């Protein structure tokens with residue numbers, strides 16, 4: 001016992017795979033407890049540890065670090081003052097201690113000791129197929145008392161999260177102690193919808209940029225980005241650090257299209273590659289109903305819209321309605337020759353009376369919709385089939401960043417994202433069905449990136465929007481969402497529960513914390529980790545897309561990142577070329 | 585190796601024995617000294633001096649009241665007194681057929697057995713054998729000045745170990761004492777404070793030892 005507690009030659013042993021303690025209790029439900037044998041400040045919450053024992057290696061996370069004493073009085077008294085330093089030091093070594101709480105997550109069979117006789121037969125059994133290959137699995141047993149606890153090293157991180165140089169793996173950050181690369185498998189990442197959360201300024205947009213760069217580089221799926229704040233396409237300057245931030249268009253000029261809303265749209269002073277205008281004939285009642293809150297629509301709206309479609313057909317109702325004059329009256333003579341005002345034939349009321357709907361309701365709707373009638377991007381006859389173009393680009397492997405330009409209101413965001421998503425959903429459902437039935441070309445996987453997702457995916461909205469369907473079932477049709485939000489609690493639970501990978505920066509709000517962790521094992525312990533994350537620097541990886549939760553220092557979006565990313569490019573480039581291209 | 589004999593056994597039990605010696609003897613063993621009784625050639629019992637007692641012999645009371653006393657009277661009283669100096673020894677282990685055990689002796693020594701002072705080599709050998717099991721016997725006793733005996737022992741034995749070239753013995757023994765007493769706050773602090781008063785810790789710059 002003596003030697004374990006005395007702190008000797010710490011400095012000589014590298015942190016890597018260093019024994020940090022031994023198990024003293026705990027269990028699956030209430031976490032494992034370990035006695036720390038190195039100074040308490042050398043282990044952090046969230047440290048990734050391994051516990052080899054018997055035929056298994058267990059992997060887990062440090063979730064708490066606690067100071068303890070064999071007798072409270074040893075802790076209370078400042079015995080340094082009463083005893084010579086050496087004695088006080090020994091006394092504390094034996095009576096004061098630090099306990100770790102470890103959340104056990106995974107275990108891997110490692111077989112008998114390679115030096116033992118049992119090892120060879122064990123290997124044979126695997127080779128001959130009589131025993132299944134050892135693979136990571138959730139913990140089902142626990143190691144015994146006094147099993148040694150080690151800090152996991154680069155090898156273990158790679159074993160669990162994947163090797164950085166392996167196809168499809170993408171480094172999102174580094175472990176906090178050792179600085180070892182932690183990978184996400186991008187192919188797995190896009191198989192289900194994912195979320196990036198964190199309070200404002202916690203680094204969501206930067207991490208989203210990093211991930212998108214990785215996905216574009218990987219070139220297995222197309223991205224459609226709803227860029228509400230015009231931050232992803234062209235270069236920008238970080239508001240806090242003043243650092244130049246490269247846009248995705250700068251890095252991948254040939255593969256990224258910046259689409260602006262409305263003719264001649266400018267995005268951060270640069271003309272967009274392409275303008276999106278929405279044809280009136282493509283607008284359906286559902287697109288309007290979704291704006292109930294924004295436009296403060298009444299319950300009568302669906303009836304009125306239905307009547308409009310019945311009168312003019314699904315393609316013409318919008319333009320006809322727009323042309324109607326609200327409140328126009330004409331004077332006519334009645335039978336007895338008296339002058340009387342009645343709704344003009346071109347008026348909303350005249351149509352309403354004729355269609356048999358409440359005229360007041362129709363007039364109300366007309367005036368509320370007038371904001372849409374005058375939106376510059378909604379045109380009777382757009383110059384091009386914007387929607388069709390976007391869909392084609394995405395299907396051909398291009399990436400589209402839709403910038404809202406000056407249309408920054410929630411109304412525009414809701415209307416356009418829903419409208420576009422509805423069309424995309426139809427297109428992908430169609431190609432998937434063709435692929436299934438006629439064995440035509442497999443659809444190109446699509447990831448729709450949604451900033452400020454709670455605006456569209458909140459409880460009220462989600463039930464009606466296409467996003468909800470996408471989150472719930474569209475992965476079968478090769479479309480998934482990447483939602484970026486600072487208020488996860490406002491996002492519809494059903495959508496949250498569909499998220500495979502969750503990446504979260506610092507969160508302070510109780511409800512947001514609960515929402516991000518909903519449905520995950522070890523919520524209480526993960527919660528603590530989330531509240532202790534360093535803003536702008538650290539995030540927690542969670543959920544289906546990662547083998548186990550882990551807090552990481554997020555990768556920096558800087559010159560080095562670009563250089564590393566470019567190294568993976570098929571066409572070899574010199575360093576100067578890259579830097580020149582990036583404008584550094 | 586010159587053996588130094590101290591006195592003869594007056595009484596004993598398995599845990600302690602009482603030894604008598606002449607007061608004037610030059611080598612009255614100090615508190616905490618390791619001593620030995622050799623009942624047989626292959627059997628030795630080790631003990632630790634935990635108390636020294638000079639009994640009243642009847643005459644001393646009369647002498648104590650005399651105002652002006654001649655030095656020769658005092659010397660005569662010390663040399664020729666009939667009641668011996670009593671040394672109380674705690675049994676802390678034994679050696680049989682060359683092997684040292686930190687257990688109580690299987691058989692206590694008999695009356696008038698000779699008590700010997702252990703040499704430095706014997707001190708080093710005894711205190712290095714096993715894992716400080718002999719401390720048990722000292723810590724168990726309620727009626728002795730336990731912390732003082734431990735401190736005295738530490739100081740004496742440390743000197744022996746240091747002379748033999750081992751400067752880390754004191755660190756090992758103190759840590760073992762801490763382990764044994766860590767559930768007993770009061771006694772542990774008392775022991776550590778006594779130890780702090782010894783030369784071992786007041787003279788050395790402890791940082792050099794780490």
Ligand SMILES: Nc1ncnc2c1ncn2[C@@H]1O[C@H](COP(=O)(O)OP(=O)(O)OP(=O)(O)O)[C@@H](O)[C@H]1O
Nearest residue numbers: 200201202203204205206238239241536555556557
């Ligand atoms: N990975 C990173 N690399 C470099 N800088 C970063 C990184 N993450 C965050 N930062 C810094 O933190 C600042 C805020 O990050 P970011 O804009 O991504 O926050 P956010 O979570 O998107 O905030 P909001 O909710 O307000 O949009 C950035 O301006 C940048 O300086």
Ligand SMILES: [Mg+2]
Nearest residue numbers: 201204205206
């Ligand atoms: Mg942001």
